[in-house]
Amino acid sequence: MAFRQEQNLEALAEQAEAYYPGNPDSSIILADQVISIIREKGLVSPLEEDMLDQKGWSLRRKREYEQAEQFLLESIALSEKRNNQEQLGSTYLRLGFMYRGIGRFEEALEAYKKSEHIHIELKDDRGLASVLNNMGILYRAMGDQEKAFESYTRSIEIREKLGDQEFLSSAVMNLGVWMAIERRFDEALTYFERYKLIQEELKDTSNLVMVTTNIGNVYSDQGIYEKALEYYHQSVDLLEQSTEKDEGNRAQILFNIGYLYGKREYYEQAIGSTKEALEIYRKFQGRDDIAQSYKNIGQFFDELGKADSALWYYDRSLELYRELGNQNEIASVVMNIGVIYNKEEAPELALNYFQEAERILAETKRELSLPGLYNNIGASYFRLRQYQTAIDYYKRCLEYAIQASDLEVQKQASFDLAEVYGVIRDYENAYKYQLKYDTYKDSLYNMERTQAIEELITEYETDKKEAEIKILTAEQAENEALIKQRNAENKTLLIGVVSLIAAVLGISGWYVYSDRKKKEIAAQKEELYKSEVDSLLEKQQVESVTAMLEGQEKERKRLAAELHDRLGSVMSLVKLYFSSLDEDIKETKPELYQSFTEGNKFLDDAFAEVRALITEMKEGKSSGLGLQQDLEQLLAKIEKVGVSVNSRIELDKSLDALVEMNVYRIIQEALSNALKYSKATNIELDLVSNGSLKLKISDNGVGFDPAAVSERTKDREGYGLGNMENRVKVLGGSFKIDAKAGNGVMIHIDIPTEELNTESEASV
Numbered sequence: 001m002a003f004r005q006e007q008n009l010e011a012l013a014e015q016a017e018a019y020y021p022g023n024p025d026s027s028i029i030l031a032d033q034v035i036s037i038i039r040e041k042g043l044v045s046p047l048e049e050d051m052l053d054q055k056g057w058s059l060r061r062k063r064e065y066e067q068a069e070q071f072l073l074e075s076i077a078l079s080e081k082r083n084n085q086e087q088l089g090s091t092y093l094r095l096g097f098m099y100r101g102i103g104r105f106e107e108a109l110e111a112y113k114k115s116e117h118i119h120i121e122l123k124d125d126r127g128l129a130s131v132l133n134n135m136g137i138l139y140r141a142m143g144d145q146e147k148a149f150e151s152y153t154r155s156i157e158i159r160e161k162l163g164d165q166e167f168l169s170s171a172v173m174n175l176g177v178w179m180a181i182e183r184r185f186d187e188a189l190t191y192f193e194r195y196k197l198i199q200e201e202l203k204d205t206s207n208l209v210m211v212t213t214n215i216g217n218v219y220s221d222q223g224i225y226e227k228a229l230e231y232y233h234q235s236v237d238l239l240e241q242s243t244e245k246d247e248g249n250r251a252q253i254l255f256n257i258g259y260l261y262g263k264r265e266y267y268e269q270a271i272g273s274t275k276e277a278l279e280i281y282r283k284f285q286g287r288d289d290i291a292q293s294y295k296n297i298g299q300f301f302d303e304l305g306k307a308d309s310a311l312w313y314y315d316r317s318l319e320l321y322r323e324l325g326n327q328n329e330i331a332s333v334v335m336n337i338g339v340i341y342n343k344e345e346a347p348e349l350a351l352n353y354f355q356e357a358e359r360i361l362a363e364t365k366r367e368l369s370l371p372g373l374y375n376n377i378g379a380s381y382f383r384l385r386q387y388q389t390a391i392d393y394y395k396r397c398l399e400y401a402i403q404a405s406d407l408e409v410q411k412q413a414s415f416d417l418a419e420v421y422g423v424i425r426d427y428e429n430a431y432k433y434q435l436k437y438d439t440y441k442d443s444l445y446n447m448e449r450t451q452a453i454e455e456l457i458t459e460y461e462t463d464k465k466e467a468e469i470k471i472l473t474a475e476q477a478e479n480e481a482l483i484k485q486r487n488a489e490n491k492t493l494l495i496g497v498v499s500l501i502a503a504v505l506g507i508s509g510w511y512v513y514s515d516r517k518k519k520e521i522a523a524q525k526e527e528l529y530k531s532e533v534d535s536l537l538e539k540q541q542v543e544s545v546t547a548m549l550e551g552q553e554k555e556r557k558r559l560a561a562e563l564h565d566r567l568g569s570v571m572s573l574v575k576l577y578f579s580s581l582d583e584d585i586k587e588t589k590p591e592l593y594q595s596f597t598e599g600n601k602f603l604d605d606a607f608a609e610v611r612a613l614i615t616e617m618k619e620g621k622s623s624g625l626g627l628q629q630d631l632e633q634l635l636a637k638i639e640k641v642g643v644s645v646n647s648r649i650e651l652d653k654s655l656d657a658l659v660e661m662n663v664y665r666i667i668q669e670a671l672s673n674a675l676k677y678s679k680a681t682n683i684e685l686d687l688v689s690n691g692s693l694k695l696k697i698s699d700n701g702v703g704f705d706p707a708a709v710s711e712r713t714k715d716r717e718g719y720g721l722g723n724m725e726n727r728v729k730v731l732g733g734s735f736k737i738d739a740k741a742g743n744g745v746m747i748h749i750d751i752p753t754e755e756l757n758t759e760s761e762a763s764v
Contacts, residue, residue: 009034013047016054024058031055046087049078053091060098068098089118093131100138108138129158133171140178148178169198173211180218188218205242209235213253225260232257251280251289258296267300268656274300291320295333307340314340331360331369339376347380354380371401371409378416387424391417411440627651627660631667635685638671647685655689659753662727663693669724670747674699678745693733693753698746706739 016030031051038048056071072095079088096111112135119128132155139148152175159168176191192215199207216231235253239246258274261267278293294317301310314337321329338353354377361369378393394417401409414437421430628649635645655663667685674680678701686696721737724747728735733751 009037009045009047012037013051013054016051020054020058021061024061027058028055031058044082046082046084049075049082049084049087049091052078053087053094056091057094060094060101065098065102069095072098085118085122086124089115089122089124089127089131092118093127093134096138097134100134100141105138105142109135109142112138125158125162129155129162129171132158133174136171136174145182149175152178169195169202169207172198176211176214180214180221183221185218185222189215192218205238206246209238209242209246209249212238213249213256216253216256220256220260225264229257229260232260247280248284248286251277251284254280255289255293255296258300262296262300262303265303267304270300271297287320287324288326291317291324291326291329294320295329295336298333298336302336302340307344310340311337327360327364328366331357331364331366334360335369335373335376338380342376342379342383345383347383350380351377367400368404371397371404371406371413374400375409375413375416378413378420382416382420387420390420394420407440407443411437414440627655627664630664631685631687634664634668634671638675638683643675643680644682645685646682648687649685650688652689655693655753659693659731659751662731663687663695663751666724666727666749667695667697670697674701674745677704678702680744689753691753693749693751695749695751696746698744700744703739703741703743703745705741706737 012030012034016027016034019027019030031054034047034051035055037043038045052071052075056068056075059065059068059071072091075091076088076095079085079091092111092115096108096115099105099108099111112131116128116131116135119125119131132151136148136151136155139145139151152171155171156168156175159171172191172195176188176195179185179188179191192211196208196211196215199211212231212235216228216235219225219228219231232253236250236257239250239253254273254277258270258272258277261270261273274293274297278290278297281289281293294313298310298313298317301307301313314333318330318333318337321333334353335357338350338357341347341350341353354373357369357373358377361367361373374393374397378390378397381387381390381393394413398410398413398417401413414433418430418433418437421427421433628651631647631649635647639645667687671683671685674683674697678699680699680701682700684696684698686694688694725735728749728751731751733749736748738746738748
């Protein structure tokens with residue numbers, strides 16, 4: 001009867017533990033039943049201290065900490081009385097966990113140390129590893145980094161010895177997260193990669209999603225956006241393979257992908273990923289996440305110059321942030337809206353939003369945001385021609401920016417002050433702030449160069465480390481294969497000793513066979529090696545070409561900015577100076593006035609040419625209005641020099657910006673060649689898109705010998721063929737040229753736009 005009663009108690013105890021943590025109330029009720037039966041019957045059972053522990057643990061789950069502490073201490077007292085060391089070690093661990101959670105760190109440490117001592121005496125390595133892992137977390141919270149690291153590493157060493165991969169990975173992940181928080185990125189990546197290997201062996205998809213996301217976060221924090229995107233996309237792929245659909249996690253990763261596309265200025269892809277995240281957030285009613293998604297999409301549309309779309313998303317974001325009462329975000333969004341109204345030449349509306357932002361920043365004491373706000377307010381008053389008020393705000397902006405050591409804002413404020421002083425003809429102050437602007441600009445340029453070099457070094461070290469890991473893995477596999485081969489050879493030799501004749505015949509046959517197989521394997525390896533080398537060279541060539549073209553575009557934009565900021569500002573001052581002399585010359589030197597007027601017109605023409613050049617270099621095209629309009633303008637210019645142009649341009653839809661830019665450059669290069677080298681009087685251009693982009697350009701010029709040009713690299717580069725081929729290759733297309741001396745030139749290009757658009761959306 002007593003045995004059956006004991007069985008019933010154990011069943012109730014198991015149920016009490018099974019209800020935790022999902023249903024702590026039921027766990028408490030069942031634990032109480034077990035304790036009551038034991039005490040009513042006068043039984044002596046370890047289930048009593050076990051259920052006291054379980055009841056306290058369940059009350060902790062309900063955040064009823066005083067009662068939880070009472071029952072955990074009662075369990076400890078009873079376990080000490082009965083010398084139940086196993087239960088005592090477990091309860092001290094739970095008590096320490098609870099104390100740590102409510103900030104009673106010293107008491108938590110005392111409980112952990114008692115649990116540690118008991119597990120050492122019991123030689124319970126698994127329990128000891130768990131205590132040490134928790135002590136590592138506690139020491140981190142207490143700020144004792146050295147002891148935290150020591151506890152974590154001891155826990156890892158024990159779990160490695162036990163071969164307990166699941167629990168080992170927990171300590172490794174904790175260390176990785178800690179290192180990432182401390183911005184010790186290399187160490188964080190080492191631990192995360194180790195955790196990733198363990199989860200790949202365990203085939204735990206959800207944990208793989210977590211670690212690839214963490215690795216992506218580390219690369220993102222370092223500014224290595226290409227690598228971060230690679231791991232974020234891996235996380236999304238793993239989520240799609242998983243049977244457990246974690247939509248909340250998927251939304252956060254898509255949001256991160258959108259953010260990084262924005263950082264890399266791929267705004268269309270950024271909008272697409274963030275919209276995907278937004279749709280998921282709407283299902284879960286996560287208003288903070290929805291508001292932030294609206295805000296980010298608004299920023300991306302603003303960068304694309306689509307003011308109406310940007311304002312629509314900003315308005316949705318602002319509505320939610322007002323409902324949530326998030327003053328910081330309200331200030332940020334209204335500032336962004338004000339900037340758009342300034343761009344749209346509506347400074348009165350802009351000022352309404354800026355004034356709201358100024359009020360919020362004053363209330364929340366966020367002085368770091370004031371420089372940008374004052375600069376924007378100054379821009380509004382400048383547009384309203386209230387120049388003195390604009391100067392006051394620009395100076396306040398500069399003052400706060402100097403306090404915050406923000407060189408970028410200092411540079412902008414100095415430029416704006418030079419501009420407004422120039423307008424009111426205070427040339428002394430205009431020159432003074434122009435010099436300040438140049439100084440800040442040079443400082444920023446040097447900093448950017450240093451940062452770019454550091455980023456290249458970081459990327460190189462990262463790639464180098466990955467290559468070393470691959471080499472070590474390959475060497476390990478080769479060593480294992482060599483050991484297997486030697487074992488096989490030893491076995492063959494043993495058989496030969498047993499039977500000499502059979503060994504001689506067998507060895508002879510084996511050598512013949514082995515020699516033939518070695519030759520076959522060597523040939524296969526050679527082919528595989530050649531294939532890999534060719535593939536690698538092709539990949540490197542495309543990557544190099546892509547980098548070169550991206551570099552050209554960045555340099556073109558940098559030069560455009562230089563022209564705008566330096567030559568443009570100087571010419572503006574010269575123009576203002578000339579304007580100030582107009583009346584004086586007309587009255588005092590009438591005989592020179594006609595020449596002065598003509599010179600002024602020449603200056604206007606030069607100013608217009610500089611503006612056009614800046615637009616062309618900045619946009620990567622002649623107007624920035626789309627490929628078809630850009631090409632029509634280009635062909636119109638060519639016809640003005642006396643060359644007949646027959647063209648057919650049929651584009652069924654807007655193309656990706658990367659495609660448009662490269663196709664425009666290809667056509668520009670081909671037409672330039674026809675004018676410079678072919679002496680053509682007639683050019684035909686045919687550009688059609690329908691699933692793929694087909695381009696044909698022909699002329700009736702003198703032509704050339706392609707073989708001769710191919711042999712002379714410099715001539716080929718001068719003629720631009722290599723550049724055109726490289727651009728086509730980057731777009732994944734085919735390039736063919738038909739040319740013969742005396743018979744003109746015909747160029748055929750086919751670019752698969754559908755595939756390219758898909759690729760550009762899927763990756764950077």
